[in-house]
Amino acid sequence: MRVPVIHQQARRRRARYARLLWNGAEVLVTLGVVLMLLVVHQLWWTNRQAREGAERKVQALEREWEGTGEGEGEGELRGTDVDGGGGSGADGGSVDLGDRSGAGSRRAPASGSAGNPRPRWTQAYAILTIPRLDLRVPVAEGISKGNVLNKGYVGHYPGTAQPGRAGNFALAGHRNTHGEPFRYINRLRRGDRIEVETPAAVYTYVVDRTLAQTSARDGGVIREIPRSTVRTGYGYTDPGYYLTLTTCTPEYTSKYRLVVWGKLGSMRPR
Incomplete structure (x- = not known):
């Protein structure tokens, strides 16, 4: 063996x-x-945290306005020409501002008229309501990711018009994560209402047109007369009172931008 x-x-x-x-x-x-x-963390926690913070901010603005009864007067609120140091951010849903961004400079906001202070960088100063999407979020000055968009707020493009004013009131917001306020703006249809509430008035815009996809560098969509410089058949040719919403597309990417345009329909004092 x-x-x-x-x-x-x-x-x-x-x-x-x-x-x-x-x-x-x-x-x-x-x-x-x-x-x-x-x-x-990205898909659940950041959404929960940002949504809760945005809801608290909306409630705080409402209490502040009810307590003071102060309006913004007849003057125009204005931002300055840069976003407050945060940059537009590839995944923030904003478009490249090009020459409008102030080439990275950061000038202090100029003071407004008496009783009409201009919004400070990252200051939440208005409330955006979209009934179709059951959305109600703060609007803050600038499109900084860390100080505005990642908090679940919607950011106002510096240098564009303010609510109810002639020109283009242009906003950016996340489509995914960090509260994702603009996740479903692709569902908006012509005729849908979008309200912007300030201390003085509620401005109602009506959805008019949608640009399903354009370049992240298509700064034409947020100009005073919004018109795409990439998809030249999309946009406007005449001055008006416009609202522009921008976000990333497709979902979970930041390659392109989705744009929704509206026109001012009415205004009512608070």
Whole structure:
């Protein structure tokens, strides 16, 4: 009867392979858990946190306006020509401002007339309501990701018109994560109402046109007379009272921009 001989070298080699396989499996499981936690954080936690903060801010603005009864007067609120240092951000839903951005400079906002202060950088100063989407969020000055968009707010493009004023009142918002206020603006249809509430009045805009996809650098969509410089058949040719909403598209990417335009329909004092 032959007794099998076990070679120690082969045994050690198999043991090393087994350890490597086990260690590799542990690394893959750990990476999987970390990735899952990151996804949960981005898709659930940031939304919850931003939505709760935005709701609190809306309530705070309403209490402030009811308590003071102060309006913005007849003068125009104006931002300055830059976004307050945050930049438009590739995933913030905003479009490239090009020459409008002030080439990275940061000038202090100029003071307004008496009783009519201009909004400070990142200051929430209006409330945007879209009944079809059951959406009610603060509007803040600037399109900084960290100080505006990531808080679940909608950001006002500096240099564009203010609510109810001649020109183009242009806004940016996240489509995914961080409250994703503009996730479903692709569902808006012509004739839908969009309200912008300030301390002095409620301005009602009516959805007029949609540009399903354009370049992130298409700054024409937020000009005073909005008209795409990429999709030249989209936009307007005459002065008016416009509202522009911009966000990223397709969902979970930041490659292109989705644009919704509206026109001012009515105004009522608070």
